[in-house]
Amino acid sequence: MTTLPVGYTYNDSSLESSPVSMPILGELLQDVMWNEDDSRALRRAGEILTPQTSEILDAWYDFIGSTPHLVSTFRGPDGKPDQAYLDKVRGRFERWIVDLCTRDFDAQWLAYQEEIGKRHTPDKKNRTDGVDSPSTYVPMSHLIALIVPVTVTVREFLELGASEDDNVDAMQQAWFKAVTLSVALWTRPYAPDLW
Amino acid sequence: MTTLPVGYTYNDSSLESSPVSMPILGELLQDVMWNEDDSRALRRAGEILTPQTSEILDAWYDFIGSTPHLVSTFRGPDGKPDQAYLDKVRGRFERWIVDLCTRDFDAQWLAYQEEIGKRHTPDKKNRTDGVDSPSTYVPMSHLIALIVPVTVTVREFLELGASEDDNVDAMQQAWFKAVTLSVALWTRPYAPDLW
Numbered sequence: 001m002t003t004l005p006v007g008y009t010y011n012d013s014s015l016e017s018s019p020v021s022m023p024i025l026g027e028l029l030q031d032v033m034w035n036e037d038d039s040r041a042l043r044r045a046g047e048i049l050t051p052q053t054s055e056i057l058d059a060w061y062d063f064i065g066s067t068p069h070l071v072s073t074f075r076g077p078d079g080k081p082d083q084a085y086l087d088k089v090r091g092r093f094e095r096w097i098v099d100l101c102t103r104d105f106d107a108q109w110l111a112y113q114e115e116i117g118k119r120h121t122p123d124k125k126n127r128t129d130g131v132d133s134p135s136t137y138v139p140m141s142h143l144i145a146l147i148v149p150v151t152v153t154v155r156e157f158l159e160l161g162a163s164e165d166d167n168v169d170a171m172q173q174a175w176f177k178a179v180t181l182s183v184a185l186w187t188r189p190y191a192p193d194l195w
Numbered sequence: 196m197t198t199l200p201v202g203y204t205y206n207d208s209s210l211e212s213s214p215v216s217m218p219i220l221g222e223l224l225q226d227v228m229w230n231e232d233d234s235r236a237l238r239r240a241g242e243i244l245t246p247q248t249s250e251i252l253d254a255w256y257d258f259i260g261s262t263p264h265l266v267s268t269f270r271g272p273d274g275k276p277d278q279a280y281l282d283k284v285r286g287r288f289e290r291w292i293v294d295l296c297t298r299d300f301d302a303q304w305l306a307y308q309e310e311i312g313k314r315h316t317p318d319k320k321n322r323t324d325g326v327d328s329p330s331t332y333v334p335m336s337h338l339i340a341l342i343v344p345v346t347v348t349v350r351e352f353l354e355l356g357a358s359e360d361d362n363v364d365a366m367q368q369a370w371f372k373a374v375t376l377s378v379a380l381w382t383r384p385y386a387p388d389l390w
Contacts, residue, residue, distance in 0.1 A: 140382060140386050141379045149228055
């Protein structure tokens with residue numbers, strides 16, 4: 001059995017259901033032009049990316065760590081990056097890659113996306129990891145803008161693990177759609193009335 | 196001289212400046228990994244896309260028109276799609292393609308992105324075109340999710356107009372970054388306190 005990351009509550013019975021209904025999810029899937037080819041390509045991407053989650057997180061954390069306004073999210077009480085906080089989030093971030101590629105987009109998945117969203121807002125940021133951080137939320141603008149690096153950087157990992165029969169473009173596109181869908185869901189707690 | 200679209204106020208002296216400062220824009224450009232190659236690729240994309248804006252809008256409006264929850268944004272007082280409203284927005288949408296590829300990312304550009312954002316919220320939706328629509332805002336979730344079709348669909352138009360020396364992947368990537376940046380800016384009025 002794989003050890004689950006600290007603070008990972010995907011399967012917890014205490015997880016609250018999402019206010020986003022399955023029909024609304026269906027609309028968002030239409031928005032991102034989701035289709036059966038994407039489902040297959042994302043599953044295959046999962047096979048390729050799962051063994052590389054640690055390397056992917058190295059790349060993402062290099063990017064975050066070298067970008068002051070991004071690493072500031074992980075400040076501890078002394079204003080400096082809190083390594084324990086970074087490490088705990090990293091574990092869940094790795095697991096997120098696996099979940100995105102392998103889970104069904106169902107009510108349980110929606111519930112956990114809502115939880116992830118809240119953990120970026122004043123409602124729940126820092127609470128999961130018991131951090132006393134002066135950073136009380138992740139600005140929504142950055143959450144949205146980070147669709148780009150999270151999409152672009154997986155390409156080399158898909159290429160690394162792909163065999164000749166694989167269509168890297170198709171996997172990358174499915175990943176892009178799934179990431180954008182996820183971020184759209186994560187923004188709900190930021191603007192519940194206009195979401 | 197090209198006729199400007201109805202309701203297009205990019206150069207109006209009445210245009211309010213954006214609350215987003217140039218340093219904050221700089222952070223968002225870092226988020227999307229913007230670089231000099233992107234600037235060049237986006238300018239070249241502009242040369243290719245500008246003569247095709249009408250065909251691109253055909254593709255986008257086909258998608259919107261065939262997706263009930265998207266076309267519902269353009270409802271008139273009778274609840275049916277308002278063709279005059281669709282046409283007016285279309286003119287500005289075409290112009291947006293040109294602006295995104297050719298304008299500098301400066302304070303004027305930021306001011307107009309803020310204006311575009313507001314025109315999707317209850318503050319200003321319908322007002323520019325004098326429409327009495329039961330749709331009072333564009334849900335933020337759809338605004339974000341539409342990053343995907345707006346990114347993916349330009350590829351065929353880039354390929355159509357590209358010459359042998361052009362790098363379509365680079366142009367597509369620059370477009371993706373610029374679109375995501377734009378959408379991030381447009382969401383500010385939805386969640387000003389947590390943006």
